[in-house]
Amino acid sequence: MTKSSELTDSQRRLAEPAARQSIIRLVKEVVPDRWKLFASALICMIAVAGFTGALAWSTKLIVNDVFVADDAVAARWVAVLVIGISLGKGIAQYCNSILSVQIKRRVAAFYQRKIFHKVLRQSVQDFAGLSAPRHMAKIGLYGTSAGTIIIALTSKFLTDMLTLVALVGVMIWQDPMMSLITAILFPAIFLLVNRLTLRVRKLAQAQAELQGTIGAAGIEAIHGIKTVKSYGLEEKTYKRFSDAIEALEKRLFEIARATSATVPLMEVLGGICIGLFVIYASWQTTTEGKTPGEFTAFITAFLLAYQPAERVSKTMVELQKSIIHVETMFDMLDKAMPDESRGTGSLEHATPSITFENVSFEYDAETPALHNVSAEIKPGERVAIVGRSGAGKTTLVDLVQGFYPPTSGRILIGGVDITDVPEAELRRHVALISQDVFLFEGSLRDNLSDGRQGATEEEIQDAANRAAVTEFANKMVQGLDTQVGPNGQSLSGGQKQRVGIARALVKKAKVYIYDEATSALDGENERAIMGATLGQESDSTILFITHRPSTLEWVDRIMVMKDGKLVAFGPHEELVETSKAYRALFNLVVSEQRKAKGRYGGIMSLFARKQD
Numbered sequence: 001m002t003k004s005s006e007l008t009d010s011q012r013r014l015a016e017p018a019a020r021q022s023i024i025r026l027v028k029e030v031v032p033d034r035w036k037l038f039a040s041a042l043i044c045m046i047a048v049a050g051f052t053g054a055l056a057w058s059t060k061l062i063v064n065d066v067f068v069a070d071d072a073v074a075a076r077w078v079a080v081l082v083i084g085i086s087l088g089k090g091i092a093q094y095c096n097s098i099l100s101v102q103i104k105r106r107v108a109a110f111y112q113r114k115i116f117h118k119v120l121r122q123s124v125q126d127f128a129g130l131s132a133p134r135h136m137a138k139i140g141l142y143g144t145s146a147g148t149i150i151i152a153l154t155s156k157f158l159t160d161m162l163t164l165v166a167l168v169g170v171m172i173w174q175d176p177m178m179s180l181i182t183a184i185l186f187p188a189i190f191l192l193v194n195r196l197t198l199r200v201r202k203l204a205q206a207q208a209e210l211q212g213t214i215g216a217a218g219i220e221a222i223h224g225i226k227t228v229k230s231y232g233l234e235e236k237t238y239k240r241f242s243d244a245i246e247a248l249e250k251r252l253f254e255i256a257r258a259t260s261a262t263v264p265l266m267e268v269l270g271g272i273c274i275g276l277f278v279i280y281a282s283w284q285t286t287t288e289g290k291t292p293g294e295f296t297a298f299i300t301a302f303l304l305a306y307q308p309a310e311r312v313s314k315t316m317v318e319l320q321k322s323i324i325h326v327e328t329m330f331d332m333l334d335k336a337m338p339d340e341s342r343g344t345g346s347l348e349h350a351t352p353s354i355t356f357e358n359v360s361f362e363y364d365a366e367t368p369a370l371h372n373v374s375a376e377i378k379p380g381e382r383v384a385i386v387g388r389s390g391a392g393k394t395t396l397v398d399l400v401q402g403f404y405p406p407t408s409g410r411i412l413i414g415g416v417d418i419t420d421v422p423e424a425e426l427r428r429h430v431a432l433i434s435q436d437v438f439l440f441e442g443s444l445r446d447n448l449s450d451g452r453q454g455a456t457e458e459e460i461q462d463a464a465n466r467a468a469v470t471e472f473a474n475k476m477v478q479g480l481d482t483q484v485g486p487n488g489q490s491l492s493g494g495q496k497q498r499v500g501i502a503r504a505l506v507k508k509a510k511v512y513i514y515d516e517a518t519s520a521l522d523g524e525n526e527r528a529i530m531g532a533t534l535g536q537e538s539d540s541t542i543l544f545i546t547h548r549p550s551t552l553e554w555v556d557r558i559m560v561m562k563d564g565k566l567v568a569f570g571p572h573e574e575l576v577e578t579s580k581a582y583r584a585l586f587n588l589v590v591s592e593q594r595k596a597k598g599r600y601g602g603i604m605s606l607f608a609r610k611q612d
């Protein structure tokens with residue numbers, strides 16, 4: 001045996017138990033809850049197989065009783081019988097097809113829902129580097145593959161196998177010897193087909209990836225059309241799309257080549273069998289006195305067996321393609337969810353203090369993002385987190401929201417370690433207002449009420465007033481019922497930020513995190529909104545990530561981050577005196593503002609005011 005064929009054999013041995021297990025699991029998960037549907041389909045399949053066998057057998061009556069015996073009465077009965085069998089088979093086939101479509105859709109929908117539910121529960125870490133369109137394409141594909149396997153197994157494979165059993169039964173009944181010869185030739189083709197299925201399996205592995213790449217390239221271009229146009233990336237984007245299409249085309253062609261080879265193989269075998277049969281039949285008639293009806297029934301059964309046998313081998317190939325997707329789907333469904341390892345603590349009665357106890361965090365072994373951060377934030381305190389880009393500000397607040405667990409150390413809210421609190425409970429008490437506000441398609445009111453389930457109309461109106469959403473909504477004909485479009489595309493950046501702030505206010509959280517949340521607002525609007533929101537949110541603790549000096553007017557203390565470390569923490573006046581990093585940070589802002597605007601920015605007046 002050559003080295004490569006040894007490799008193929010071992011791959012086959014490795015792959016088969018996993019594939020079998022996935023099929024068994026699939027059947028166990030979908031059949032019990034839909035047993036009535038499957039039982040009805042099984043009855044139809046048995047009927048199709050039985051009627052096909054009966055049709056083959058009826059040719060013996062046609063030849064012997066109608067043509068050889070020339071019996072007119074028998075001819076009428078045989079005609080009624082053949083019509084009855086054909087009608088029965090037609091009805092059973094029709095019902096089987098309808099049930100197949102129903103089963104396939106239900107199974108696909110069942111798994112698509114299941115995967116999407118799982119995806120939503122994944123940790124934020126699992127979404128890193130994920131392309132949304134590609135991921136969605138995969139969800140669709142995995143669900144459809146599960147449906148395809150179930151249909152391949154039941155409607156196609158089982159119907160064809162039952163039909164084969166019925167036809168082989170007729171063949172053995174008519175001529176056991178010839179049936180034996182045919183049975184020896186059959187395994188030869190299955191060996192050949194098996195080799196083909198392994199090849200198709202390998203080719204199919206990359207097909208899903210390629211389909212996702214096409215979707216991603218197209219959807220990303222549409223989403224990012226402004227960037228594409230302003231940087232002149234049309235050619236590059238087009239090339240990416242075009243390359244992906246070409247690669248997929250090649251892969252599909254290779255799969256089609258491998259799949260199509262099964263049909264000619266079956267035809268060659270069929271031809272050999274018929275040739276042998278003709279020689280054998282003439283010898284049997286002259287020496288053994290067999291009737292022509294028996295041969296006709298045998299050959300009809302053999303010819304009728306050709307199609308289901310061909311379909312069985314094709315179905316095997318189809319199964320190989322889909323099984324890869326289903327195996328990946330099960331891996332995804334079996335992945336442990338972050339919440340499963342969390343405790344059952346509650347923050348209901350916790351005060352909104354935040355304690356960082358020697359918190360360190362690494363995204364991966366090579367990327368340490370936080371080192372030994374320790375700080376105590378009092379309930380109701382307003383704290384700004386400042387630092388250069390990449391200093392670890394976002395990472396720190398992501399940890400407060402439980403998106404990632406600290407690599408070492410602890411974060412406590414009101415004395416409760418947040419890793420002991422279920423994710424949903426933690427998120428109920430911590431609200432994030434980010435720079436890139438994401439709005440769902442629907443009305444302004446729908447988006448505000450997403451803040452908290454069961455929020456009253458008064459609470460929504462109050463939040464809308466405080467975040468100055470009412471101000472622009474009143475200018476729209478439908479007010480708060482105005483539709484915002486997908487991701488709020490009919491609103492300006494500043495309007496989206498106001499909706500984001502109002503939505504967070506509806507939440508009534510213990511801890512608010514403003515991540516550059518007012519970056520798209522002008523100074524006057526920021527002042528008005530912050531005045532209105534902070535004034536009334538006095539019990540909540542608020543963290544501001546900011547590069548904007550004007551935001552510092554609203555805070556009690558400032559955390560200065562540098563290279564993942566907390567290098568200073570105190571009120572502005574103290575930091576100006578004691579922290580070189582703080583001074584350096586804002587001097588930089590001043591010089592940049594001076595260059596950009598030719599005048600002194602907000603922080604200089606702030607410095608002047610405080611220093612006075």
Ligand SMILES: Nc1ncnc2c1ncn2[C@@H]1O[C@H](COP(=O)(O)OP(=O)(O)OP(=O)(O)O)[C@@H](O)[C@H]1O
Nearest residue numbers: 128363367369387388389390391392393394395396
């Ligand atoms: N998902 C991630 N995977 C790997 N490394 C990351 C990830 N997110 C951030 N980092 C790295 O962690 C460090 C801290 O990043 P972080 O986003 O917390 O900084 P930041 O202070 O919020 O920066 P900015 O002001 O630019 O938003 C950086 O070195 C960054 O490259």
